[in-house]
Amino acid sequence: MRRRLGLRAVALGYLLVVLLAPLALVFYRTSEHGLHPVWSALSDPDTVHAFEITLLATAVAVPLNTVFGVLCALAIVRRRFRGKGLLNAFIDLPLALSPVVVGLALYLLYGRTGWFGGWLTGHGVQVLFAWPSIALATVFVSVPFVAREVIPTLRELGNEQEQAAATLGATRWQRFWRITLPSIRWAVIYGVVLTTARCLGEYGAVAVVSGRIQGQTETATLRVEDYIQNFQTPGAYAVAVVLAAIAVLVLVLMTLTRPREETL
Amino acid sequence: MAALELTLGAAAGVALVNAVLGTVTAWVLVRDDFRGKALVNAVIDLPFALPTIVAGLTLLALYGPNSPLGIDVAFTRTAIVLALCFVTLPFVVRTVQPVLLELDVEMEEAARSLGAGQAAVFRRIVLPNLLPGILSGVVLALARALGEIGAVVLISGNLPYKTEVASVFVLNRIESGDSAGAAAVAVVLLVASFVLLLGIGALRFFVTRHERA
Numbered sequence: 001m002r003r004r005l006g007l008r009a010v011a012l013g014y015l016l017v018v019l020l021a022p023l024a025l026v027f028y029r030t031s032e033h034g035l036h037p038v039w040s041a042l043s044d045p046d047t048v049h050a051f052e053i054t055l056l057a058t059a060v061a062v063p064l065n066t067v068f069g070v071l072c073a074l075a076i077v078r079r080r081f082r083g084k085g086l087l088n089a090f091i092d093l094p095l096a097l098s099p100v101v102v103g104l105a106l107y108l109l110y111g112r113t114g115w116f117g118g119w120l121t122g123h124g125v126q127v128l129f130a131w132p133s134i135a136l137a138t139v140f141v142s143v144p145f146v147a148r149e150v151i152p153t154l155r156e157l158g159n160e161q162e163q164a165a166a167t168l169g170a171t172r173w174q175r176f177w178r179i180t181l182p183s184i185r186w187a188v189i190y191g192v193v194l195t196t197a198r199c200l201g202e203y204g205a206v207a208v209v210s211g212r213i214q215g216q217t218e219t220a221t222l223r224v225e226d227y228i229q230n231f232q233t234p235g236a237y238a239v240a241v242v243l244a245a246i247a248v249l250v251l252v253l254m255t256l257t258r259p260r261e262e263t264l
Numbered sequence: 265m266a267a268l269e270l271t272l273g274a275a276a277g278v279a280l281v282n283a284v285l286g287t288v289t290a291w292v293l294v295r296d297d298f299r300g301k302a303l304v305n306a307v308i309d310l311p312f313a314l315p316t317i318v319a320g321l322t323l324l325a326l327y328g329p330n331s332p333l334g335i336d337v338a339f340t341r342t343a344i345v346l347a348l349c350f351v352t353l354p355f356v357v358r359t360v361q362p363v364l365l366e367l368d369v370e371m372e373e374a375a376r377s378l379g380a381g382q383a384a385v386f387r388r389i390v391l392p393n394l395l396p397g398i399l400s401g402v403v404l405a406l407a408r409a410l411g412e413i414g415a416v417v418l419i420s421g422n423l424p425y426k427t428e429v430a431s432v433f434v435l436n437r438i439e440s441g442d443s444a445g446a447a448a449v450a451v452v453l454l455v456a457s458f459v460l461l462l463g464i465g466a467l468r469f470f471v472t473r474h475e476r477a
Binding site: 105107 | 293307308313315316326327350353404410413430434443446447450454
């Protein structure tokens with residue numbers, strides 16, 4: 001019994017020291033001097049713009065990666081093709097790779113001297129240091145989440161129901177909308193929630209490609225760093241708290257939508 | 265070079281901390297029972313949901329220059345390890361937890377009834393079963409720790425040769441216009457990610473060998 005309590009204390013203590021205490025302190029520090037400085041930081045046009053950029057990139061990345069993730073999962077589970085193992089391994093790459101390396105790759109591709117960059121600049125399209133590169137970086141880092149969640153669910157599902165529907169004359173399209181999609185919907189939603197969280201919080205890749213121009217290409221996470229570098233700590237806390245509040249919301253959604261078998 | 269050494273050292277240390285404390289946490293979440301366990305279980309995923317820069321800021325608030333606890337580790341290597349522990353916390357817990365849930369308590373009871381002590385039960389029965397889970401969690405955590413930037417950038421101070429990790433080094437090189445230097449270190453990080461991904465793949469292959477046979 002004492003042993004059990006000891007382990008419990010170790011685990012909870014670790015969580016408290018590393019995770020909960022720092023987070024609680026940020027919420028406390030933000031509200032320490034009243035809500036006025038928080039509000040003035042959040043209504044700063046540059047901050048508002050930073051949140052807009054972040055939301056825009058998220059709005060591009062989430063639908064794109066949801067469709068791509070579901071298609072990829074279907075291809076990996078249901079089809080046989082050359083390079084399937086490779087696709088399965090590569091889809092995890094953004095999870096294992098440093099976002100800065102992703103940023104550098106985009107930088108080298110779309111920079112003025114890069115492979116695509118020269119041609120695009122010649123045609124009057126600026127990707128690097130503009131919002132397209134932010135969207136690209138965000139899309140890249142959030143690729144795996146939907147596919148990762150949908151693959152195991154599809155595996156368990158099997159395809160008997162679909163075959164039954166096919167024998168009854170359902171078209172491929174009907175089978176997908178009426179049978180496959182409803183069965184995997186919770187996994188898709190869970191993946192979308194994870195994708196959204198990743199997009200909103202992206203820092204490393206965006207830091208490289210965005211150019212961090214205040215009020216133009218600065219995202220919310222870059223704004224936090226900007227405030228800290230300029231010793232405007234209350235501003236940093238204000239933006240951070242908004243992001244943290246979104247994270248807590250995401251956590252609640254994750255807990256509610258997590259596929260059943262994983263819950264305790 | 266110094267940045268790579270530092271990153272590797274810190275990541276290895278963090279992987280070790282995770283291996284031990286992640287397993288303990290998973291064990292407590294599965295085998296122990298107490299009020300608020302569901303809440304703790306949900307909180308584990310927080311580092312996945314929280315933007316890493318916010319994670320860095322929270323650590324800076326508690327363990328930085330204005331720490332209410334009087335602990336100031338900002339701009340030291342301890343800070344880097346702490347930040348990496350924060351962002352990698354869920355990996356081992358989440359890979360060990362399902363294995364532990366499936367693991368039959370009867371095996372352990374049988375061993376105990378045959379006279380095995382606590383240590384022997386853990387070493388001979390629990391650990392071998394958990395090992396693949398722990399390992400894959402550790403590899404994921406290692407990959408994440410090697411590439412992490414957001415959580416580290418605020419609290420490490422990024423002092424060249426002292427607290428500048430590889431990813432921050434790459435970022436700084438790009439910003440000072442030295443993309444060749446940046447690319448060199450980036451390639452090392454890229455290769456490391458590939459190797460770790462292959463490692464996870466091999467591990468999966470090895471673990472499921474009975475099911476496939």
